[in-house]
Amino acid sequence: MWFFDWLRVFPPLAVYLAIPLAPLAGSLVAGFWGWKLREQAHWVPIIGVAVAFYMSLAVLWQVGHGITFYGNVYTWAVLGHLPVSVGFDIDSLTALMLVIVTFVSLCVHLYTVGYMRDDPGYARFFSYIALFTFSMVMLVMSNNFLQLFFGWEAVGLVSYLLIGFWFQRESANIAALKAFIVNRVGDLGFLIGIAAIYHYCGSLDYRTVFTVVPHLAGRMVEILPGHPWSVLTWIALLLFVGAMGKSAQVPLHVWLPESMEGPTPISALIHAATMVTAGIFMVVRMSPIYEQSAAALAVVLIIGAATALSMGLIGLVQNDIKRIIAYSTLSQLGYMTAALGASAFSAAIFHLMTHAFFKALLFLAAGSVIHAMANEQDIRKMGGLRKAMPITYFTFLIGSLALSGMPPFAGFFSKDLIIEAVGRSTLPEAGWAEFMLVAGVFVTALYTFRMFFLVFHGAPRMDAHLHAHLHESPWTITVPLVALGIPAVYAGWAYIGPVGLGHFLDTSLVIAPQWNTIGEIGARWQGIGEFLLQGLLAWPFWLTLSGIAVAAWFYGRRPGLPVALTRVLRPFIWVLENKYGFDAFNRIVLVRGVLQFGRWFWHVGDERLIDGVLVNGTAREIGKAALSWRRIQTGYIYHYAFAMIIGLILLMTYFVVWRG
Secondary structure (H helix, E strand, C coil), X not given: CHHHHHHHHCCHHHHHHHHHHHHHHHHHHHHHHHHHHHHHCCHHHHHHHHHHHHHHHHHHHHHHCCCXXXXXXXXXXXXXXXXXXXXXXXXXXXXXXXXXXXXXXXXXXXXXXXXXXXXXXXXXXXXXXXXXXXXXXXXXXXXXXXXXHHHHHHHHHHHHHHHCCCCCCHHHHHXXXXXXXXXXXXXXXXXXXXXXXXXXXXXXXXXXXXXXXXXXCCCEEEEECCEEEEHHHHHHHHHHHHHHHHCCXXXXXXXXXXXXXXXXXXXXXXXXXXXXXXXXXXXXXXHHHHCCCHHHHHHHHHHHHHHHHHHHHHHCCCCEHHHHHHHHHHHHHHXXXXXXXXXXXXXXXXXXXXXXXXXXXXXHHHHHHHHHCCCCCEHHHCCCCCCCCHHHHHHHHHHHHHHHCCCCCHHHHHHHHHHHHHHXXXXXXXXXXXXXXXXXXXHHHHHXXXXXHHHHCCCCCCCHHXXXXXXXXXXXXXXXXXXXXXXXXXXXXXXXXXXXXXXXCHHHCCCCHHHCHHHHHHHCCCCHHHXXXXXXXXXXXXXXXXXXXXXXXXXXXXXXXXXXXXXXXXXXXXXXXXXXXXXXXXXXHHHHHXXXXXXXXXXXXXXXXXXXXXXXXXXXXXXXXXXXXXXXXXXXXXXXXXXXXXXXXXXXXXXXXXXX
């Protein structure tokens, strides 16, 4: 392709290095010299991410023509027999993820110029989001588990900085700390899994590990005496604990809705194509391990399906526009995870791709609404924004239709493919999982269009002054919306064949014949038209229509109905408003329990044992002993003479009687 021909003068390694180093350079410049650049601090990070996006496109084109790369770039240290290396694995999966990550990141960078212009931390924010992009790129390009873990932890660290960006707010600091701690819980399992891989495989290099994995198929280990486990099942579940933390699966999902305390651009970046998809990407990359364990696949399938339905139901009772979209992210991540459990790895990546476009679009469109509403986020105080914000309205509508799975928008193709793959799975748990995913389709359409109608239709519910000054957002905000709206429309039907059905990703995946649900669907593939026709006759489509119709009736035509329904369903709604008690359990049992445990150690260990016995107790006993011995020193000569005589008698008795 002529657009990339000039890159041939550079060695391939230079192109690969430019992808992570360009955003890193932008981050460093904005971080160290942003105070001097001030309102121009965005240029270097944007150029850096734009370079990374262009190079990612070049890599995708090269991989499409059979040009791949696997190898180490630099060996940082050798610890015994373990080399600590920086290396790249450039294949179809990596290339596709790089394009998704850098494209969404570039849109977020451009959007930030308009959205954060007046913020005093303008340069600092650009430094953070460029560093975030660098971290995610390093994670995606890694060819070994240590580098993967570096990117994994770096993404978590920068997300902590971004969620708590407005550190003057106590709520932002609490949300950042919550995200950091919950992710550390998942990362502990992930790290133990990596240690187990090194123990059993003797290496942390991907290809070496994947070569050894088939030989571990029958090997067992007793975690508890008398209860043998498959080594590969144990490793797969440990790695999945890390994925549960990063990709916010039940019960490690509680941090993600709280991350809405960060500015809207980072909400889009975290929730669309970067941090939360890291767990999905990792499991897909580890497909040679997961395909060796039916038990691990079953756990992944059930947790994904349960997350998809349960988190969607919570979205029904939320009133903060960003939190509604956040819970939709949790639900859609559940769909991706369920696809992983059904061994439909390509369908999971396909939904990851389409979701990246329409979810980033929804978050940025929500940010446009919040910007126009003077930072108001409660959808009950909005309404009637359609005429004042036409570009935001139409792009938000596109994102809503794609999220709900309406044909021919992108979400329809990827979501239907996942549901069909789960339905074809031979795992015993697949029936329940399919039911939860299908039910989640109705729920998704209902909460999405509840939000849409309350925000853009009906009578305005804001104060008169704000209503009089409503206007469309500046071009720096609307251009990224349009840019994301285009793939949200066409990415589904354009890429279901090469990506969704796995043809493009074949060389990156390992799928056992007995779990190959995507292969079965691909064998019957008759083109987009046939897939659309089947989709129009299937349950998910009609449930989507029903969800939209119910939302239109309740929140468009009959606004009093939701109030009446709330009274009838009050116990159920109470459960949803309290988020199934996860936060209460964490707060009362874990947080308060740990604090009480710490206080007990403080009182017993520190105050009584260390201070009371070891420090003060030692001094006190020495003082008593000294006081007692001091009384012996009377100062009278006859006392000392008497003591000497008694001592001499005792000494003579010892030598004569006992030693004699």
